[in-house]
Amino acid sequence: xxxxxxxxxxxxxxxxxxxxxxxxxxxxxxxxxxxxxxxxxxxxxxxxxxxxxxxxxxxxxxxxxxxxxxxxxxxxxxxxxxxxxxxxxxxxxxxxxxxxxxxxxxxxxxxxxxxxxxxxxxxxxxxxxxxxxxxxxxxxxxxxxxxxxxxxxxxxxxxxxxxxxxxxxxxxxxxxxxxxxxxxxxxxxxxxxxxxxxxxxxxxxxxxxxxxxxxxxxxxxxxxxxxxxxxxxxxxxxxxxxxxxxxxxxxxxxxxxxxxxxxxxxx
Ligand SMILES: Cc1cc2nc3c(=O)[nH]c(=O)nc-3n(C[C@H](O)[C@H](O)[C@H](O)COP(=O)(O)OP(=O)(O)OC[C@H]3O[C@@H](n4cnc5c(N)ncnc54)[C@H](O)[C@@H]3O)c2cc1C
Numbered sequence: 001x002x003x004x005x006x007x008x009x010x011x012x013x014x015x016x017x018x019x020x021x022x023x024x025x026x027x028x029x030x031x032x033x034x035x036x037x038x039x040x041x042x043x044x045x046x047x048x049x050x051x052x053x054x055x056x057x058x059x060x061x062x063x064x065x066x067x068x069x070x071x072x073x074x075x076x077x078x079x080x081x082x083x084x085x086x087x088x089x090x091x092x093x094x095x096x097x098x099x100x101x102x103x104x105x106x107x108x109x110x111x112x113x114x115x116x117x118x119x120x121x122x123x124x125x126x127x128x129x130x131x132x133x134x135x136x137x138x139x140x141x142x143x144x145x146x147x148x149x150x151x152x153x154x155x156x157x158x159x160x161x162x163x164x165x166x167x168x169x170x171x172x173x174x175x176x177x178x179x180x181x182x183x184x185x186x187x188x189x190x191x192x193x194x195x196x197x198x199x200x201x202x203x204x205x206x207x208x209x210x211x212x213x214x215x216x217x218x219x220x221x222x223x224x225x226x227x228x229x230x231x232x233x234x235x236x237x238x239x240x241x242x243x244x245x246x247x248x249x250x251x252x253x254x255x256x257x258x259x260x261x262x263x264x265x266x267x
Pocket of ligand 1: 079099216
């Protein structure tokens with residue numbers, strides 16, 4: 001078994017996690033007690049990219065076909081992983097996605113500067129060759145009912161993600177120019193991919209920007225606003241600034257609460 005094959009026994013998409021995962025495994029690495037932990041995330045990222053480049057990542061076809069059919073609703077990483085495993089087990093799998101492209105938040109949430117979309121497309125080629133079928137622009141519950149799916153398929157997987165923004169019901173929320181992150185980030189992902197959209201364009205170009213929230217989504221908005229050419233950006237965070245090293249409240253092997261900075265696709 002090649003190293004790339006071994007890696008894939010526990011992770012369907014190490015090229016996604018290698019680029020995006022906050023790597024709690026590194027926070028729990030034993031070496032991390034008194035030294036820098038093993039850089040598991042980057043090692044996995046390099047193994048999978050080299051595996052693709054050198055032809056080790058190929059379609060894995062099932063040994064037997066079960067004759068069973070499965071519908072997966074939602075094509076984010078959860079739906080894709082479920083679909084791939086089920087197809088490899090010999091089931092006939094169809095993924096239903098209400099959006100026009102496959103990938104969920106990988107496609108339309110996470111900006112290209114964190115993960116370019118060819119990374120998703122490369123994996124989809126493998127999945128199609130493994131027999132997974134994809135139906136885009138089909139909203140289950142609207143374009144096709146759950147009942148119809150239950151009749152057509154032996155099993156149905158629900159992997160629709162959260163899709164719930166956290167509102168901030170304060171005076172001024174209704175003003176022009178105040179947007180939820182996903183309205184903003186989805187548009188920019190489409191713009192980068194050359195996909196048209198009908199909503200009123202939102203851009204930070206030439207604007208002074210305030211970002212409320214200092215987590216990953218806020219950080220993606222910050223990176224996007226800078227790339228769009230904002231004049232200035234201010235980011236507000238409710239919590240106090242974490243310490244530069246692991247906080248006492250999160251001892252090993254917990255995920256360390258500490259101040260982190262990141263750049264584009266930081267290896
Ligand atoms: C801005 C942003 C940045 C992020 N950055 C990171 C990161 O750097 N690292 C990290 O680990 N995580 C990150 N996350 C979190 C990560 O993207 C999610 O945890 C992950 O995508 C969840 O996967 P999922 O498959 O459950 O759902 P989703 O990715 O949300 O996919 C669900 C899919 O189901 C589809 N769907 C929903 N309802 C229906 C329906 N009725 N019919 C058909 N299709 C339907 C949706 O259109 C969507 O495509 C980020 C999230 C956001 C919003």
